[in-house]
Amino acid sequence: GGRRWRGGAGGRMAFRIGSGAAKCFSAGAEMRNEEALVAGAAAPARRTTTPYVTGSSVLGIKCSDGVVIAADTLASYGSMAKFRKISRLHEVSSTCVVGASGEYSDFQELKRTLDAVMMEQYCRDDGHHMTPSAIHQYLTRVMYGRRNKVDPLWNSVVLAGYHDNVATLGLVDLFGTNFESEVIATGYGLHMGLPLLRKAYREDLTVAEAKVIMEDILRVLFYRDARSTNSIQIAAVSASGVEISDIIELETKWDYQRFIVGARNADVSTW
């Protein structure tokens, strides 16, 4: 989170046709906005060009008896750790749980969309239950549809499910990229957490073991990701349903001698 994306949609796009043309293009858009404000007319449609309140990594790992995903409970406002105890995990159905990184308001919108679909299913009351992979495909269609309107839901969503003894772990992102895998991570977790997840993954991994692994990896991410906290949540889906844990405070170690004593000479560093 926190990266500034250059070149969003709308009148601010700078095409390299010729500097004159580019200036005309953006000037025209600004003039239209001003005109609209002066005229009191409805403002032109806006689009998401950058996220504001963001969640960092989400991690997921498949087990022999279920799936475990985890995320910290921080929503950052740029570099400020603004909302420190929010849940980035959401129970969609009794066999499926999702977690998202990226723009938190878009995640809230996704939660509403998914809950609406589940409510429709509940009202139909016909004995059919959407499988996690069906929910995954539905999410893909939603995200890709928004991407095609150049107005994305700025999230990377990790979906975990355990339905009829089949474990599902997949990702859908703001472009509509979607895939399933034994290990999944988003954000900084993709760079620092995924290698650790891959090392830890075994075919006969259990949910209990995976929960411990998640704590360790999120601790590493707390040490190294500047947009994370040590307050985390772990969700597990298994034959007994979805279980999203209470907030766990990770223990961290800061009393290294080098930290306490500090770097006395130029050639000593605390790295």
Added chain:
Amino acid sequence: MFRNQYDTDITTYSPQGRVHQIEYAMEAVKQGSAVVGLRAKDYVVLATLKRSTSELASNQRKLFEIDSHVGVAISGLTADARVLTRFMRTECHNHKFVYETSMPVSHLVLTIADKCQVSTQRASKRPFGVGLLVAGYDATGAHLYQTCPSGNYFEYKAFAIGARSQSAKTYLERHFETFEELDLKDLCRHA
């Protein structure tokens, strides 16, 4: 059924609380040739009697594949049936695109029933003059449904619609309790 002063419009109730136009639409279903459906635990079978207008003409098609897991047999106004089967195919196709799973049969039948109901409550429309027997297999097993111009739908273990379907229903009533465990060959024999 005799004409009366309350049967001109779909939007008029009779004093007995009936909408005669809907019942007349159901008469159209009874004019079509017989269509029979039977259900076992793992199989559903549809059988139809094809009619032709003359010796020169080919037989009227009454069985339609909707998706790899659903098929229908029609009785009544064939043109209306064509519209409904096209609708069912696009619904199934769309469901597969969005959810990557086969559409549950009950959900599909519900959408047709709702579509049929719409045309029973608009002054500018007439009801669909076709009854369907929908046979499908999904995550909850084998299913047989009947839909009606009224917008009602029912699930059956065995049923028949169309001309002279009463004799078919009599046969089915006698034998339906044995259908559950039958294999496909025996089920077809009954059909």
